[in-house]
Structures are given as structure tokens and as C-alpha cells.
Amino acid sequence: MPSITANNITIEYDTFGDEQNKPLLLVMGLGAQMIAWDPDFCQRLADAGHYVIRYDNRDVGLSTYFSDHGEPDMEKLMMDRMSGKTPDVAYTLDDMAADGMALLSELDITQAHICGASLGGMIVQAMAINHPDRVLSMTSIMSTTGNPDLPPAEPEAMAALGSPRKDDPEHAMQRSVEVSKIIGSPGFPRDEARLREKGLENYERAYHPEGVGRQMAAVITHGDRRPGLNKLGFPCLVIHGNEDPLVPVTGGIDTHENIPDAQLMIIDGMGHDLPMGAWNQMVTGISDITSVETSLA
Secondary structure, X not given: OOEEEEOOXXXXXXXXXXXXXXXXXXXXXXXXXXXXXXXXXXXXXXXXXXXXXXXXXXXXXXXXXXXXXXXXXXXXXXXXXXXXXXXXXXOOHHHHHHHHHHHHXXXXXXXXXXXXXXXXXXXXXXXXXXXXXXXXXXXXXXXXXXXOOXXXXXXXXXXHHOOOOOOOHHHHHHHHHHHHHHHOOOOOOOOHHHHHHHHHHHHHHOOOOOHHHHHHHHXXXXXXXXXXXXXXXXXXXXXXXXXXXXXXXXXXXXHHHOOOOOEEEEEOOOOOOOOXXXXXXXXXXXXXXXXXXXXXX
């Protein structure tokens, strides 16, 4: 997979499809490498007429790490935010959004369709708000707006997300299975052999658990995106599962309600993952939104 220098960091990325097709940037979630966008899912998007670009966010996978900044003090960050102080973080969600835009620039892509899952959904929302002239359409999957009044994650789901990651391949494989049992999609088959394979693939590609805390710090200090979302003027799609214990479906509904003329796709039985059984539905929805006439000027 190639890497490129953009926004003063190294970004690892790869592509699917013909570069003459509609550019579609995929942004993954908290602590997740770009390979969490399954190659077969990416190929389906490519077959639907997209030039698909996936990449590792900063502090995960094979992109630049920010280890010199150490582990964030989450309690202090929350206290600083509530008291009106500027939190001291390694980077912000806006920085992470700028990474994706800089990657597109280095690839000579002026405008693109953008799609993000979970934290990636928050990042593409920030891209859309901060760089509206670069965005043709936005799809936000299993994400939320930063609205502080929305219901929180279920405690068991938060515990699963924050469960220890050990420098051990067997643990990585088993953790993949156990986390899926808690936050995965109850309405779709769970392939434990595939989950173990994916867990090992992620571990062998890059073991960097400390980046999760810094990415989380960027999330909790970003604030409420609703005022910016209300100003968006291009096609948007919100996809969410009605069985999501980590980012409840109310987050997707709130996102939809705060984007003018946005479309909403609620997937029955989907939790906080991208189940193979829902791929066709998601690819169709994304393809429909990227087919809406938009200006390339």
C-alpha cells in the first residue's frame, strides 16, 4: 500500500477502481485501521462507479503516530472543557478532517464524495463543515453530532470498546470476537472465524493501542457540530443501525434532523459494525447519494 506526505504527516492509503470515476473517500472509526473497510465492500463501491480511497487516520495503522504527546488525561480534558478552558490535546477532530482533505489534494482531487463510519462519521462531518467547497456529498454511518443531550452509549458497549489490548496475536483474535458479541449486529450472522482472521490481520499490520486515547480526546473536545451541519448544502445520507449499543440510533436521527434535506437509512438488526448482510443496502444508498447532480466547478 502506498503512503504520501499530506498535512505534514505521513498517510497510508490505497485505492479501488478507475481513477476517472467519482472519487469517494472512506474514513474509518476510533482506533480502526483502514482495512476495517473490507476490500470486498470497497470493490462493490468501485464496481458501482466510484474511485474509492481509504486511508489510515493519524495515530493508527501505518500513518504517523503522536506518541510524544503521551496518554491524555480524560478527566482533566472534560474539566477544562466544562470550565471554558482550551483543552490541551495532541490534535483535534478538525486536524483529522484536514488530513483527509490534504490527502485528496496530494492525489490531485479537487472535490470528492466523503463517507465515514463512527469516529469517521464525525470526521467527515468536520470535513463537510470546514471544507464545503471540497465536498460533493457526505455519508455519515453509525455516528452522531456531538449533541450533549443525546443518550450515551450502553455501559457494556463502552467497556467493550475500552477493553485492554495486549501485544499478543491470540488475544487480538479473541478480543475481536468478544467485542463483536457486545457491539456487533444481532440481526446478522456472526462469523467468528472471519472475526479472528480480521483481528490477527489488524494486529500483524500495526499494533498501536495508545493512539485510541488521543483520538478519543479529539472527539470529546470537539463540541456540538449541529450549527455547522445546519448550513450544509450538498447531498447527505445518514446510515445507522437500530441495534447500535455504542452510538445509539438517536445519534443518527439527530444527524439527519440537523442536515437540510438529508436522507436517512435505518438498518434493522445492525449494531456498531458493518455487517456483510447490509453491504448491498449501504452500497446502493451511497451510490444513490453520489449520483445526485452536483457541481464540479
